[in-house]
Amino acid sequence: MRQRIGLAGLLAFSCVAMAEPAEVREKLTIGVQAIDHYPHYDMTDGTLRGFAGELFRLFAENEKLQLEFVPLPVKRLPQEVHGSLDFVYPDNPKWQALREGDDGRHYSQPVVSNWGVAMVLPQNRDITLGQLRSLSIVRGFTPTKWMALQPQYRYQFVEVQNTRAASMMALKGRVDAAEVEYYVAMHHLRKLGLEDSLVVAESLPQSNVWYHVSTVEKLDMLERFDLFLLRENQAIEALIEQFGLRRDP
Numbered sequence: 001m002r003q004r005i006g007l008a009g010l011l012a013f014s015c016v017a018m019a020e021p022a023e024v025r026e027k028l029t030i031g032v033q034a035i036d037h038y039p040h041y042d043m044t045d046g047t048l049r050g051f052a053g054e055l056f057r058l059f060a061e062n063e064k065l066q067l068e069f070v071p072l073p074v075k076r077l078p079q080e081v082h083g084s085l086d087f088v089y090p091d092n093p094k095w096q097a098l099r100e101g102d103d104g105r106h107y108s109q110p111v112v113s114n115w116g117v118a119m120v121l122p123q124n125r126d127i128t129l130g131q132l133r134s135l136s137i138v139r140g141f142t143p144t145k146w147m148a149l150q151p152q153y154r155y156q157f158v159e160v161q162n163t164r165a166a167s168m169m170a171l172k173g174r175v176d177a178a179e180v181e182y183y184v185a186m187h188h189l190r191k192l193g194l195e196d197s198l199v200v201a202e203s204l205p206q207s208n209v210w211y212h213v214s215t216v217e218k219l220d221m222l223e224r225f226d227l228f229l230l231r232e233n234q235a236i237e238a239l240i241e242q243f244g245l246r247r248d249p
Helices: 007-018 051-063 077-082 093-098 144-153 163-171 182-191 219-231 233-242
Strands: 026-033 065-072 087-091 112-120 134-138 156-160 177-181 207-215
Touching: 026 051, 026 077, 051 065, 051 087, 051 219, 051 233, 065 077, 077 087, 077 207, 087 219, 112 163, 112 182, 134 163, 156 163, 163 177, 163 182, 177 182, 207 219, 219 233
Parallel strands: 026 065, 026 087, 134 156, 134 177
Antiparallel strands: 087 207, 112 177, 112 207
């Protein structure tokens, strides 16, 4: 003889059968520079935009991660790798020389290239170091090549808030040149319809450096990120092209 299940029991059984455990995702906290550096990255409105945002979201989708982005001042960000941050981006092993000794951080494989140039008015495209009197730089960034040459050529550094301001200083003739990341500067100039108003000064110093992820403790996650860079190389190349950047220095 079959045992009959009452209505209450049937409803309870149905609720248990339908309820699935919520997916619990591992959390990854990434510190980024609190500056408009688009198309590389920009979190000034609270959401990480640009190449970095899409890159890390693709990584999170692949690895089933929950992301938290933390914007911090440029000079403070590297220090927080010892605090609550799992990853710091961007970072570079060469920048370690600007800090005091080896602080134990580890770096990912190269992610994307940063191209630092001096941009000038078109009529000044052939300017030389001997002719240069002033250079606008973004506050928080350290133009190592320029700093090494400054005692010899005695040009003046003019610190400004961001790349747009640095470019405008050169455009208005308030400085002779702006030391900027090329693709970031061109993004801002295009938005203003001024993309032909500044050009690269070929005779002045340029820098090509890789952006990496750095971490102190999350070495397993760093390994997963490196494998992701290799596995998803084609998709990452497409993102680089989408945002008008370049992979190789």
